[in-house]
Amino acid sequence: MNKSATPPTPELLYLLSGDEDDFATACADFLPADIAEGLNGLPVEAATRVVAALPFHRAVQVFDEPQLTRRGELVAGLEPGRAIALIEAMSSDQQVELFRELTDEARARLIHVLDAPTRDSLNLLLRYPPTSAGGIMTTEFMSVPAGWNVDQVKTYIREVGQAKETVYAIYVLDQKDQRLRRVVSLKEVMLADPGTPVIEVGETRKPVTVRPLTDQEDVARLISKYDLLAIPVLDDSGRVLGIVTVDDIIDALVSETTEDVQKFGGMEALDEPYMQISLAAMVKKRAGWLCALFLGEMLTATAMGHFEAEISKAVVLALFIPLIISSGGNSGSQATSLIIRAMALREVTLPDWWRVAARELPSGLALGSILGIIGVARILLWQGIGWYDYGPHYGLVALTVGTALVGVVLFGSLAGSMLPFVLRRLGFDPASASAPFVATLVDVTGLVIYFTVALTILRGTLL
Numbered sequence: 362m363n364k365s366a367t368p369p370t371p372e373l374l375y376l377l378s379g380d381e382d383d384f385a386t387a388c389a390d391f392l393p394a395d396i397a398e399g400l401n402g403l404p405v406e407a408a409t410r411v412v413a414a415l416p417f418h419r420a421v422q423v424f425d426e427p428q429l430t431r432r433g434e435l436v437a438g439l440e441p442g443r444a445i446a447l448i449e450a451m452s453s454d455q456q457v458e459l460f461r462e463l464t465d466e467a468r469a470r471l472i473h474v475l476d477a478p479t480r481d482s483l484n485l486l487l488r489y490p491p492t493s494a495g496g497i498m499t500t501e502f503m504s505v506p507a508g509w510n511v512d513q514v515k516t517y518i519r520e521v522g523q524a525k526e527t528v529y530a531i532y533v534l535d536q537k538d539q540r541l542r543r544v545v546s547l548k549e550v551m552l553a554d555p556g557t558p559v560i561e562v563g564e565t566r567k568p569v570t571v572r573p574l575t576d577q578e579d580v581a582r583l584i585s586k587y588d589l590l591a592i593p594v595l596d597d598s599g600r601v602l603g604i605v606t607v608d609d610i611i612d613a614l615v616s617e618t619t620e621d622v623q624k625f626g627g628m629e630a631l632d633e634p635y636m637q638i639s640l641a642a643m644v645k646k647r648a649g650w651l652c653a654l655f656l657g658e659m660l661t662a663t664a665m666g667h668f669e670a671e672i673s674k675a676v677v678l679a680l681f682i683p684l685i686i687s688s689g690g691n692s693g694s695q696a697t698s699l700i701i702r703a704m705a706l707r708e709v710t711l712p713d714w715w716r717v718a719a720r721e722l723p724s725g726l727a728l729g730s731i732l733g734i735i736g737v738a739r740i741l742l743w744q745g746i747g748w749y750d751y752g753p754h755y756g757l758v759a760l761t762v763g764t765a766l767v768g769v770v771l772f773g774s775l776a777g778s779m780l781p782f783v784l785r786r787l788g789f790d791p792a793s794a795s796a797p798f799v800a801t802l803v804d805v806t807g808l809v810i811y812f813t814v815a816l817t818i819l820r821g822t823l824l
Contacts, residue, residue: 495573
């Protein structure tokens with residue numbers, strides 16, 4: 362049966378859930394991801410009713426969808442027997458995500474009534490940070506003894522493959538100490554002769570592996586570099602604890618990228634989807650950074666107050682203040698974004714700060730010169746065609762603006778590129794060097810540079 366191309370609306374899911382037969386028929390046409398999306402749009406009580414009405418196998422599929430939110434609240438609202446059965450049927454990596462959403466009390470109450478294998482798997486995964494390989498791995502992988510032949514492996518895949526996260530990679534373990542010996546692809550197994558020992562199938566290459574505390578970004582780089590569908594997570598003895606699949610790492614990186622983007626905007630990362638987070642939580646997440654940036658911008662007002670006499674003598678200088686400070690902020694934000702991205706991809710590391718500075722110095726000088734030339738041309742053009750009268754010393758005013766733009770853009774580029782290195786060296790997330798933060802920093806220094814250049818060039822004329 363073809364799956365529905367149109368996702369069900371939350372209201373449709375809720376209405377259908379009142380009739381068991383109609384609901385079961387309709388759910389056969391809905392993709393699990395679409396049902397999860399519909400549940401996210403319902404109040405918790407209504408979503409719990411829909412989950413309770415879902416056929417069990419479909420409920421398991423929906424709960425295995427990473428985009429499903431409030432799983433802990435949904436489980437808490439279900440009848441205990443169904444909730445336990447649902448948890449035990451979920452994939453291990455999604456089980457641990459659900460348990461991380463629960464309160465300590467609810468977690469302790471549930472974990473003691475789960476069967477022993479599920480409980481042991483959860484206890485293992487919960488030991489590791491949620492952004493590490495151990496925190497996002499699944500313990501449901503296909504492993505076989507090194508002494509088996511290809512025919513035995515195929516039979517085993519048919520018997521247990523349904524319960525595994527993936528069967529595209531088969532992990533060949535030593536029969537004595539259970540250490541990882543080889544990783545064989547399903548394709549290699551299917552193409553090999555039935556009697557061939559599995560240890561001899563495919564290329565004799567060293568498996569690409571990670572440790573449980575390896576950061577998820579490093580795991581993603583390895584999966585991308587070697588074009589893997591999954592990567593094994595080994596303990597210190599070389600035994601396989603679990604695997605991180607490509608879909609797990611994509612989900613993890615989407616979440617991390619979302620957090621970084623929110624930090625770029627000058628705020629704390631949201632813990633819930635935008636439409637579901639409460640007003641109080643939204644204000645709390647945004648107010649701290651906004652207040653910090655506001656206090657920083659007060660320094661801009663202080664700087665302008667310091668140059669009040671110069672502004673009163675040459676009011677024309679005030680016309681270009683927004684132009685100057687915005688150019689510096691924009692150049693700083695550009696540099697910050699480039700360096701944070703390069704750091705994330707490991708293109709640059711802490712020791713490379715001087716190389717970055719050496720590149721940003723001529724870049725900032727060139728960019729500042731380009732903007733300076735445009736600024737000078739604009740003033741001369743406006744004066745020449747009579748659109749605005751900058752006074753008898755308009756040439757010096759143009760020179761002041763052009764020179765100040767070179768200095769401000771140069772400083773913005775250097776400050777924006779160095780700030781992520783400073784934050785990383787202090788142990789902070791470089792993504793905290795958000796565009797508003799850099800812009801605020803460069804605003805103040807931009808004013809100082811601008812009026813210092815003005816005092817130097819216009820002394821004896823306008824000043």
